[in-house]
Amino acid sequence: MKTIAKNKIIIVDDHLLFSQSLQLLINNFKEFEVVNRFENGKVFINYLQENADSEVDLILLDVNMPVLDGVETMKWIKENRPSLKVIALSVNDDEEIIIRMITNGAKGYLLKDTSPEIFKEAMCCVIEKGFYFTELVSGMLVKKANDDSKKISLKEKEIVFIRHACSEKTYKEIASEMCLSPKTIDGYRECLFDKLEIKTRIGLVLYAIKHKIVLV
Amino acid sequence: MKTIAKNKIIIVDDHLLFSQSLQLLINNFKEFEVVNRFENGKVFINYLQENADSEVDLILLDVNMPVLDGVETMKWIKENRPSLKVIALSVNDDEEIIIRMITNGAKGYLLKDTSPEIFKEAMCCVIEKGFYFTELVSGMLVKKANDDSKKISLKEKEIVFIRHACSEKTYKEIASEMCLSPKTIDGYRECLFDKLEIKTRIGLVLYAIKHKIVLV
DNA sequence: TAAAAAAAGGGTGATTATACCCTTGTACAG
DNA sequence: CTGTACAAGGGTATAATCACCCTTTTTTTA
Numbered sequence: 148m149k150t151i152a153k154n155k156i157i158i159v160d161d162h163l164l165f166s167q168s169l170q171l172l173i174n175n176f177k178e179f180e181v182v183n184r185f186e187n188g189k190v191f192i193n194y195l196q197e198n199a200d201s202e203v204d205l206i207l208l209d210v211n212m213p214v215l216d217g218v219e220t221m222k223w224i225k226e227n228r229p230s231l232k233v234i235a236l237s238v239n240d241d242e243e244i245i246i247r248m249i250t251n252g253a254k255g256y257l258l259k260d261t262s263p264e265i266f267k268e269a270m271c272c273v274i275e276k277g278f279y280f281t282e283l284v285s286g287m288l289v290k291k292a293n294d295d296s297k298k299i300s301l302k303e304k305e306i307v308f309i310r311h312a313c314s315e316k317t318y319k320e321i322a323s324e325m326c327l328s329p330k331t332i333d334g335y336r337e338c339l340f341d342k343l344e345i346k347t348r349i350g351l352v353l354y355a356i357k358h359k360i361v362l363v
Numbered sequence: 364m365k366t367i368a369k370n371k372i373i374i375v376d377d378h379l380l381f382s383q384s385l386q387l388l389i390n391n392f393k394e395f396e397v398v399n400r401f402e403n404g405k406v407f408i409n410y411l412q413e414n415a416d417s418e419v420d421l422i423l424l425d426v427n428m429p430v431l432d433g434v435e436t437m438k439w440i441k442e443n444r445p446s447l448k449v450i451a452l453s454v455n456d457d458e459e460i461i462i463r464m465i466t467n468g469a470k471g472y473l474l475k476d477t478s479p480e481i482f483k484e485a486m487c488c489v490i491e492k493g494f495y496f497t498e499l500v501s502g503m504l505v506k507k508a509n510d511d512s513k514k515i516s517l518k519e520k521e522i523v524f525i526r527h528a529c530s531e532k533t534y535k536e537i538a539s540e541m542c543l544s545p546k547t548i549d550g551y552r553e554c555l556f557d558k559l560e561i562k563t564r565i566g567l568v569l570y571a572i573k574h575k576i577v578l579v
Numbered sequence: 580t581a582a583a584a585a586a587a588g589g590g591t592g593a594t595t596a597t598a599c600c601c602t603t604g605t606a607c608a609g
Numbered sequence: 610c611t612g613t614a615c616a617a618g619g620g621t622a623t624a625a626t627c628a629c630c631c632t633t634t635t636t637t638t639a
Contacts, residue, residue, distance in 0.1 A: 162454065162475040164482055168384030171391070186476075211454070238378065238427070238454065259378040260402075266380055304586090315566045317625060330588045337628075347595090348626070350531045352568050356579045363572050363579075520616095533595065546618045553598075563625090564596070 153180040159191045160209035187212045188220030210237035221251035255279040308335045313361045369396040375407045376425035403428045404436030426453035437467040471495040524551045529568045529577045
């Protein structure tokens with residue numbers, strides 16, 4: 148019987164049911180073994196800091212986690228352990244999140260409805276070639292490149308104003324809360340209507356919610 | 364070696380990675396075995412219809428699924444196979460969904476960040492006692508009982524109006540689209556402002572989004 | 580450092596949104 | 610058959626929103 152060094156995997160996911168189950172699944176693959184599991188980005192980073200020399204070949208990082216989520220964790224990894232290979236795992240295909248994970252250095256992005264076969268292929272691919280992107284993700288990267296040219300940038304004050312606008316306050320009340328003249332608020336509004344190609348405050352509210360400037 | 368008849372489990376979940384992993388986890392418990400997996404409510408219901416006599420002790424039903432989601436599947440089960448024991452599994456603790464699953468007959472509601480130990484306990488509990496509710500869920504059931512008294516009911520036309528109101532259309536335009544006089548629309552609006560305790564159209568939009576009358 | 584851009588504010592008028600009070604017809608229960 | 614409830618619609622008035630064109634001051638940047 149040959150002994151092959153298995154690739155060491157770490158799982159970071161707050162869904163215990165999932166992460167413990169996934170560990171069983173991965174340990175059934177002869178090429179891999181799970182050496183550690185963490186339930187959020189914070190405890191994972193703590194571990195990395197205290198075990199700087201730990202050997203690990205691949206991180207499976209959940210995106211939606213409490214305490215410290217996937218994006219923030221990925222940022223930390225990019226700055227402090229850029230050589231770590233990470234595959235992001237998520238249930239949703241929210242474009243913005245995918246882009247942020249990848250621009251922060253994730254080598255792959257898989258949805259949790261991926262089949263175990265594809266999943267294994269992705270893990271192998273990342274370890275051998277350094278990356279694995281599905282068509283969905285590649286498409287988004289291309290789209291993002293196009294979007295970037297016509298990117299809309301909102302200033303901090305505009306964002307504050309938008310949050311106020313997503314309430315039953317009148318512009319006059321908003322002006323008072325922001326310690327500005329109602330006329331200045333008027334200016335913010337007109338500028339935003341123009342930039343966002345909308346015509347009414349309702350449009351502004353819908354925009355804000357769609358782009359998660361306010362949460363509902 | 365004693366041979367005990369294991370409890371037969373069916374998993375319904377679109378996240379293949381999760382459902383296949385979970386199957387491994389459950390098969391490690393001596394009391395249970397997974398006899399089938401389905402990736403959404405529709406294929407599961409098809410199976411039930413074609414295998415009316417199949418023996419199964421417990422269904423693990425994911426809430427967020429494509430094609431036919433947990434709530435709709437649960438409705439079908441309530442009407443057609445009310446004796447089936449179902450534990451709902453979900454990543455989110457959205458009150459409305461939890462309530463709907465339970466009022467449609469789910470015997471338990473577990474979040475996916477539950478530990479395998481609790482998970483196993485819940486499965487045993489449902490099979491033996493018929494139900495298992497965490498504190499979170501029990502609390503919601505109590506809260507719901509209170510809320511029901513002051514329940515707000517929206518008429519069909521009001522809902523159509525609200526959907527229109529969540530756009531940049533003016534009331535005049537909405538009236539025209541609904542083939543009603545602007546004055547009637549005026550009446551709808553006033554009635555809703557009163558019922559929902561809001562003062563502006565912005566409030567209406569926020570209400571609609573919060574209560575998923577419109578999707579963003 | 581001069582020119583350009585951005586931020587803050589103002590005036591006026593038109594359009595929308597909101598409040599309050601009213602009539603008419605119809606359906607339905609007592 | 611009468612009263613109640615309700616949907617549809619009307620009148621009028623006020624407040625909020627939106628458009629367009631303007632000045633002053635500060636910040637950027639070429």
